[in-house]
Amino acid sequence: xxxxxxxxxxxxxVRVNDEGVEEEKExxxxxxxxxxxxxxxxxxxxANGSGKSTLARxxxxxxxxxxxxVWVDGMDTSKEENVFPVRREAGMVFQNPDNQIIAGIxxxxxxxxxxxxxxxxxxxxKRVEEALEKTGMAAYRMHSPNRLSGGQKQRVAIAGTLAMHxxxxxxxxxTAMLDxxxxxxxxxxxxELNEKEGVTVVLITHYMEEVVYADxxxxxxxxxxxxxxxxxxxxxxVEELQKYKLGVPQITLLAHELRKSGLxxxxxxxxxxxxxxxxxxxx
Amino acid sequence: xSITLKNxxxxxxxxxxxxxxxxxxxxxxxEDGQFIxxxxHTGSGKSTLIQxxxxxxxxxxxxxxxxGQDIFEKGFDLRTYRTKVGxxxxxxxxxxxxxxxxxxxxxxxxxxxxxxxEAREMAKRALRSVSVPEExxxxxxxxxSGGQQRRVAIAGVLAMExxxxxxxxxTAGLDxxxRTEILDLVxxxxxxxxxxxxxxxxxxxxIADYVQRLVVMKEGEVFLDDEPKKVFSHFEELEEIGLSAPxxxxxxxxxxxxxxxxxxxxxxxxxxKEAILKAVGKC
Numbered sequence: 001x002x003x004x005x006x007x008x009x010x011x012x013x014v015r016v017n018d019e020g021v022e023e024e025k026e027x028x029x030x031x032x033x034x035x036x037x038x039x040x041x042x043x044x045x046x047a048n049g050s051g052k053s054t055l056a057r058x059x060x061x062x063x064x065x066x067x068x069x070v071w072v073d074g075m076d077t078s079k080e081e082n083v084f085p086v087r088r089e090a091g092m093v094f095q096n097p098d099n100q101i102i103a104g105i106x107x108x109x110x111x112x113x114x115x116x117x118x119x120x121x122x123x124x125x126k127r128v129e130e131a132l133e134k135t136g137m138a139a140y141r142m143h144s145p146n147r148l149s150g151g152q153k154q155r156v157a158i159a160g161t162l163a164m165h166x167x168x169x170x171x172x173x174x175t176a177m178l179d180x181x182x183x184x185x186x187x188x189x190x191x192e193l194n195e196k197e198g199v200t201v202v203l204i205t206h207y208m209e210e211v212v213y214a215d216x217x218x219x220x221x222x223x224x225x226x227x228x229x230x231x232x233x234x235x236x237x238v239e240e241l242q243k244y245k246l247g248v249p250q251i252t253l254l255a256h257e258l259r260k261s262g263l264x265x266x267x268x269x270x271x272x273x274x275x276x277x278x279x280x281x282x283x
Numbered sequence: 284x285s286i287t288l289k290n291x292x293x294x295x296x297x298x299x300x301x302x303x304x305x306x307x308x309x310x311x312x313x314e315d316g317q318f319i320x321x322x323x324h325t326g327s328g329k330s331t332l333i334q335x336x337x338x339x340x341x342x343x344x345x346x347x348x349x350x351g352q353d354i355f356e357k358g359f360d361l362r363t364y365r366t367k368v369g370x371x372x373x374x375x376x377x378x379x380x381x382x383x384x385x386x387x388x389x390x391x392x393x394x395x396x397x398x399x400x401e402a403r404e405m406a407k408r409a410l411r412s413v414s415v416p417e418e419x420x421x422x423x424x425x426x427x428s429g430g431q432q433r434r435v436a437i438a439g440v441l442a443m444e445x446x447x448x449x450x451x452x453x454t455a456g457l458d459x460x461x462r463t464e465i466l467d468l469v470x471x472x473x474x475x476x477x478x479x480x481x482x483x484x485x486x487x488x489x490i491a492d493y494v495q496r497l498v499v500m501k502e503g504e505v506f507l508d509d510e511p512k513k514v515f516s517h518f519e520e521l522e523e524i525g526l527s528a529p530x531x532x533x534x535x536x537x538x539x540x541x542x543x544x545x546x547x548x549x550x551x552x553x554x555x556k557e558a559i560l561k562a563v564g565k566c
Contacts (some may be wrong), residue, residue: 047458048430095456176448176456179325179485181525206458247459250488250530254559256554261560273532276537281564 001071003168003200004036004059004090009068016071021085028054030223031068036216038053038167041194041201043211043231046220047245056172056204060090073167088117095173101145106137109145113164124163131159134197135189151182155189156215162193168200169193174176175207187213208235209249212270219244236268251275284350284365284446284479286313286336291345293331305331307503308345313447313481318473318491320511321483323500324525329483332500333449336481337368366373366395369445373452375436379424384415384435387424391443402442409442410435413468430461437465441472447479448472454489466493491515491529491550499526512548531555538562 014022029051036042053081057063058070061077065183072200073089075082091113094100105107110128119127121125132138135155140148145156160167171190173182187203191213194201202209211217215236218225221244227234234241238248238256255269255278265278304329307560313319313336326479335347336339339352340359346353354364366408372378381387388406389399397405410420413434419427424435437453450469454462466482470493484490490511491499497514499507501524507514515521518536519526528550535549535558545562549555 048459103329173456179525180527181324208459245458245460247462250552251534254531254534254555255558257552258559261556263563264562265419272534276534276541279538279543279559279563280541 001074002035003073004034004202005040005071006032006034006055006058006073007069009055009065009070011058011063012066013054014113027063028223029058032220032223032225033068033230036200036202038200039194039198040215041191041204041213043214043217044082044202044204044220045206045208045216045217045234045246046204046209047206048078050053050220050244051092051223052204052220053172054223055204056092056170059170059202060092061086062092078084084117086165089167091130091164091169093154093157093161093169093171093174095176097150097157097177100157100160101153103143105141106143106145106148107132107141109156110159110163113160117164121255127163127181128159134162134193135159139260139274149182150178151185152187154178154182157191162199166199168202170202170204172204173206175205175210183210206246208241208246208252219238219246219273221245232270233267235270284317286368286447287311287348287351288332288335288342289346289348291335291342291347293335293340294327294343294525295331297343305503306335306342309503309505311498311505311508313479315497316473316477316479318470318480318493318495319482320494320497321481321500322485322487322490322526323506326406327500327524329500330451331503333370333451333481333483336447336449337365337370339365339370363395366391366443367445367447368447369440369443371437371440371450371453373455375440375453376424376429376432379432379436379439382423383421384410384424384427385420387435388439388442388487391439391447395443396530404441405444406438409438409444412441412472413438414464430457430464433457433461433465434468437468445478447481448484449481451483453482454483454484469493487515487527488529512550515550516548 009032013026013028014132015024017023033120044052061083067147070077072086075086077086101109107128110131111124114124114127117253135158137155175186187210191200193199211231214231217231226244235252241248251271251272255265259265269275288309288311291306292307293306295303339353346537348431388410389402392402392405416487449503461525469480497511515528515532531549535545535547538545539547543562547556549558
C-alpha cells in the first residue's frame with residue numbers, strides 16, 4: 001500500500017440553516033481512489049471546481065470523507081486519534097503565501113511547526129537550519145517574511161512544513177499567485193526535495209508546465225478521477241485535456257496541431273527541444 | 284480618449300531613508316481604442332504606473348494629461364474622470380462586499396450619482412456582458428465560485444461604463460479555461476464598445492494572443508514599446524530582466540539556427556504551425 005491511499009472516497013459539502021437543518025448538499029468528490037507510493041512525485045490536475053482542493057484537504061485530515069476511506073502512512077484519517085499523527089506525516093502548503101506566515105522573522109516562522117509538536121528546543125533550531133538550507137532560504141533566516149518575494153515566502157512555507165519532518169508534502173496550488181520566476185523557484189525546490197530527500201510530493205495545480213517533474217498525474221473533473229498516467233501519456237491526449245478545461249502548453253499544442261496536419265511527430269511532446277528535434281528529423 | 288504621461292516620475296516615501304524611485308521620467312501615450320499589454324518583472328513599476336492612469340497616484344514630477352489637459356489641474360473634474368478610467372485590481376473578488384451580486388455591481392454607478400433604477404440597469408447590463416446568469420443576481424457574491432466572483436468584480440467596474448479599462452493580472456489564479464474566458468471577454472469589449480484596454484500580465488503567451496502593443500517596464504522605465512512581435516524579437520534582453528518570449532518563439536529561433544527557412548518572429552501557435560508546414564513542404 002502507498003503512503004497515501006484513498007479508497008472510493010466521496011465527499012459532500014452540506015449547507016445547514018440557522019436551526020442546523022440540512023438545506024443543500026453538494027457532492028464535491030465522487031468515488032475517488034488514488035494510491036501514492038513513498039518517494040514519488042504525484043500531480044493532481046484539474047480546472048477550478050473540479051474537486052482537486054477538496055481532495056487535497058482529505059490528505060492531511062482537514063476533511064474526512066463522507067464515504068470511503070483515506071489512509072496516510074497506514075492511518076485511517078477519519079479516526080479522531082489519528083488526526084494529529086496524520087498531519088505530522090503529511091504537511092500542507094497552501095496557495096496564498098500571506099495567509100500562512102505568522103512570525104516576524106523567517107526562522108521563527110519555520111520553528112512554529114516543530115515547536116507545536118513538542119520538539120525539544122535545541123532540536124528545533126537544528127531542524128530550522130536544515131529546512132532553510134534545503135529550501136535555499138538560509139540566507140534569509142533573520143529577515144522579515146513581509147519583505148520577501150512571493151516565491152521566497154512560499155519557500156519559507158515549505159521550510160516550515162519540512163521542519164516537522166513529514167513523510168509527504170501536499171501543495172495546493174502553491175504557485176497560483178506567483179510570477180513566472182517565483183513559480184519556477186517553488187517548483188524546482190519541490191522537485192529537488194523529492195529527488196534528494198525522498199519526500200513524497202503531491203502537487204495540486206492547473207499549470208500543466210509544472211507537471212513535467214511528476215512521476216504520475218491524476219486529472220480531476222467534476223469531482224471524479226478523469227484520467228491518470230505518466231505525464232507524457234496524459235499530455236498526448238490534447239483534446240481530452242481541453243475537454244476537461246485544462247490548457248496545454250503552447251509547444252505541446254503546436255506539436256499536436258502539426259501531427260494533425262500530417263507531420264510525423266511523436267505524441268506527448270513536452271519541451272521546445274524535443275519538438276525542434278522531431279521537426280529536424282523530418283528533413 | 285487619450286491619456287498621456289509626460290515626464291512622469293514617482294517616488295515612494297519621499298524625504299525618508301527608504302525613498303524609492305518607482306517611476307523614472309516616463310513619457311507614454313495611451314491612444315484611443317488600443318489593446319495594450321503591460322509587462323515587467325515584479326517591482327518594475329507596472330502597478331505604480333497604472334495607478335497614475337486614473338489619478339490614484341499623483342506624479343512626484345511630470346503630468347498626466349487627459350485629451351491634453353492636466354488631470355491634477357485646478358478645476359479639472361477628477362471625480363468624473365476616475366469613472367471613465369476603470370481600474371480592475373489584482374484579485375478584484377476580494378473587494379466584493381455587498382449582500383447580493385446585483386447590489387455589488389450597483390455600487391459604482393450609484394457613486395457616479397445615478398438613480399437607483401439607472402444604477403440597476405447599468406449593473407444588469409454589465410453583469411450580462413460578462414455572462415453572469417440572471418439567477419445569480421440575487422445571490423450572495425460569496426457563494427459563487429472563484430471564476431464567477433472574478434467576473435462579478437469586473438462587472439462592478441464595467442457598470443460605470445468606462446472608456447478605458449485597466450486590468451492588473453485579471454487571470455491570476457484562474458484555470459486555463461477561465462483565463463481564456465476573461466481575455467476573450469476583454470477583447471470583445473474592446474472591439475464592440477471601442478474601449479481602450481490596458482492589460483497587465485505575466486503570461487507572454489496570453490499577451491501574444493491578444494494585444495496590439497506591448498509596453499515592457501524595467502526598473503521604473505519603459506524598456507520596450509512596440510508591437511508584440513517586435514518586442515519578443517528581443518527575447519534575450521527580456522530574459523535578462525526576468526521575462527521571456529512565448530514558447531514558440533524559442534522553437535522558431537532554434538529551427539532557424541538549424542538551417543530551416545522559417546521566420547523567427549512567430550509568437551502564436553497558429554503562425555508557427557503555418558510557417559513550419561510551409562518549411563517542410565506540406566503546404
